[in-house]
Each structure stands twice: as structure tokens, then as C-alpha cells.
Amino acid sequence: MTALIVAVSLLIGVSLGILGGGGSILTVPILVYLVGQDTKEAIATSLFVVGVTSLAALIPHARAHRVRWRTGLLFGVFSMAGAYGGGRLAEYIPGTILLVAFALMMLATAYAMLRKPRDGAKKARPAHRDLPLKHIAVEGLVVGAVTGLVGSGGGFLVVPALAILGGLPMGIAVGTSLLVIAMKSFAGLAGHLSGVTIDWGIALTVTAAAVIGSLIGARLAGRIPQDALRKAFGWFVVVMGVFVLAQQLDTGLWTHPATWAVLGAAASTAVATRIRRRSRKTQPQPAPRARQDAAPR
Numbered sequence: 001m002t003a004l005i006v007a008v009s010l011l012i013g014v015s016l017g018i019l020g021g022g023g024s025i026l027t028v029p030i031l032v033y034l035v036g037q038d039t040k041e042a043i044a045t046s047l048f049v050v051g052v053t054s055l056a057a058l059i060p061h062a063r064a065h066r067v068r069w070r071t072g073l074l075f076g077v078f079s080m081a082g083a084y085g086g087g088r089l090a091e092y093i094p095g096t097i098l099l100v101a102f103a104l105m106m107l108a109t110a111y112a113m114l115r116k117p118r119d120g121a122k123k124a125r126p127a128h129r130d131l132p133l134k135h136i137a138v139e140g141l142v143v144g145a146v147t148g149l150v151g152s153g154g155g156f157l158v159v160p161a162l163a164i165l166g167g168l169p170m171g172i173a174v175g176t177s178l179l180v181i182a183m184k185s186f187a188g189l190a191g192h193l194s195g196v197t198i199d200w201g202i203a204l205t206v207t208a209a210a211v212i213g214s215l216i217g218a219r220l221a222g223r224i225p226q227d228a229l230r231k232a233f234g235w236f237v238v239v240m241g242v243f244v245l246a247q248q249l250d251t252g253l254w255t256h257p258a259t260w261a262v263l264g265a266a267a268s269t270a271v272a273t274r275i276r277r278r279s280r281k282t283q284p285q286p287a288p289r290a291r292q293d294a295a296p297r
Contacts, residue, residue: 002205005034009209012049016181016210017057017217018224019233020159020174023050023181023210025106025240028099033247035202039095043150044192045199047087049207051185057214058178066175068168071136075158075176076183078140079147083184086148087191093149099248102150106241109160114234140180148188159233170227 008030016023027049031042061067090098143157158180162173224232 005030005206006209008034009049009206010213010216012206013053013057013210013213013215014217014220015213015236016050016053016178017060017214018174018220019217019236020177020181023053025237027206027210028102029240029244029247030206031202032099037199037202039099040090040192040196041198043090043098044189044196045203045206047147047185047189047192048198048203049210051182051189052207053210053214054178054182054185056211057218058175058182060215060218061175061178064175066171067179068172068176069179071162071168072176072179073183074133074136075140075143075162076180078137079144079158079180079184080187082141082144082146083148083188084144084191086145086150087188088148088194090149090192091195096248098150099244103241103245103248105146105150105157106237106244109157110234110237110241114231114238143180144184144187147184148191 008026012023012026012030015026023046027046028039028042031037031045032039035042037045058067139161143161146157158177159170159173162168162176163170168176
């Protein structure tokens with residue numbers, strides 16, 4: 001079992017190094033379902049693992065100039081405030097509710113990452129420009145609160161916030177997110193330590209393996225196209241979100257006819273919408289009317 005935990009912990013680091021997130025998405029299920037920790041202990045431990053691993057993964061990204069330092073530090077400061085408050089609030093919320101909320105936010109984030117930008121959508125911000133302070137403050141506080149509440153390092157929220165809302169290139173969003181994740185993971189951990197005891201043997205074992213994986217992932221990140229990174233991140237979050245949600249919801253809910261009716265309706269709507277969009281793209285555009293010459297004499 002220890003070998004399996006170490007092997008999967010390597011994936012935590014690879015995910016953080018390549019995608020700038022996903023570490024806690026893996027860490028919490030590993031600690032709950034493989035190690036056998038209760039939800040709140042797993043959440044606190046994951047914040048330590050992800051915080052240390054993010055710092056290790058940040059170094060190769062910084063050397064490759066894929067970190068926006070001003071944006072990252074400001075985002076991190078606001079996120080730390082939100083993360084500490086979320087960590088204190090989590091003490092009063094049942095673990096099952098936290099994990100269900102965690103899974104639902106993962107799926108919503110995945111949808112945002114996989115959705116193709118509309119024509120005329122905001123283009124990526126030039127590499128030398130930083131985000132406005134008011135955007136950093138609002139997004140940092142919200143993402144930080146979610147981090148502390150559900151024990152996520154927040155990369156699955158930080159990367160979309162920087163890439164979609166902030167307009168940063170995906171590669172820079174990934175590198176910058178690691179700085180933010182490290183800062184607010186430790187702040188969230190401080191909030192949890194008032195009510196949770198961490199098994200430091202397990203925490204250090206998982207962290208050591210994850211750090212090795214993060215260095216490997218960071219080296220691979222610069223060689224992967226931006227669109228491929230976005231799609232890989234989105235589908236990864238979908239798979240993990242469905243897994244966590246399936247583990248938490250009652251078996252009777254999945255076998256109830258109403259559940260499958262709702263899922264079928266949602267799937268049909270998604271397919272119909274996709275077909276409709278494709279048909280619009282393939283329809284021939286009407287030829288522009290020929291401009292009339294000057295009136296005949």
C-alpha cells in the first residue's frame with residue numbers, strides 16, 4: 001500500500017508542475033480513500049503537501065520566465081486572507097458537504113476550461129502587463145476562501161482565474177499559479193491546525209514523492225502547446241470531480257430513475273447544442289451583394 005501511495009503521490013507533483021494545479025484534487029482522495037484519513041485531516045494534510053510541492057515546482061517555472069511576480073504576490077496576499085477565513089469556517093461544516101462542494105466546483109471549473117472562447121473574446125494579455133489591482137483583490141479573496149474551506153490548493157481555480165478572467169497566456173498562468181497556491185495553502189493550513197492533528201509521517205512521505213514529481217512536470221510544461229494544456233487540465237478535473245462526487249453521494253441516488261432522467265436530459269441538451277454550433281459554422285455564408293455602379297446615364 002505504501003508503494004501505491006508513493007506512486008500516486010508522484011502524480012500529484014507532475015500535475016502541479018505541468019498544469020499549475022490539480023495537486024489537492026489528487027491529494028484529498030488519496031488521503032481519504034487510500035490512507036484512510038477522515039476528511040478534515042486529509043484536507044489539512046493536503047494543504048501542507050500542496051504548499052511545499054508548489055514551492056518546489058515554482059523554481060523551474062521561474063527560471064523559464066513563466067511567473068508574473070507582481071500579480072502572483074498580490075493575488076497570493078488576498079488569497080491568504082480568504083484561505084485563513086475559509087479554514088476556520090470549515091471546522092463547523094460536515095466533511096461530506098465539503099467534499100460534495102469540492103466536486104461540484106471542480107466540474108464547474110472544468111467546463112470553463114474546456115469551453116472554446118467565443119469569437120471576439122478577450123485575447124491573452126501581453127506577457128509584460130499585470131492585472132488590475134481590483135481584479136486581483138476580488139478574485140484572490142474568493143479563490144482563497146474556497147481553498148481554505150475545501151482544502152484545495154486552488155490551482156484548479158487560480159489557473160482559470162488568471163487565464164480566462166485575467167487574460168494571461170496559459171503557460172504564464174500555470175507558473176504564476178504555483179506562487180499563489182503555495183502562499184494560500186500555508187494560510188489555509190494555519191486555519192485548520194486549530195482543530196486538526198496532522199500525521200506528519202504520512203504528510204512528509206507524500207510530500208517527498210510529490211516534490212520529485214513536480215520537478216519532472218515543470219520540465220515538461222514548457223514543451224506542451226497552450227491549447228493542449230488547457231484541454232488536458234479541463235478533462236483531468238472532470239474525471240476527478242465525477243469520482244469524488246460518486247464516492248460521496250448515496251448509492252440509491254445513482255440507481256433512482258429520476259437521476260438518470262436528469263442526466264439523460266442534460267447529455268441530450270449538450271449534444272444538441274454542440275451539433276447546432278457546428279452546423280452554424282459549416283453553413284455557407286451569403287455572398288455580399290454586388291455594389292451598384294454609378295447610375296446609368
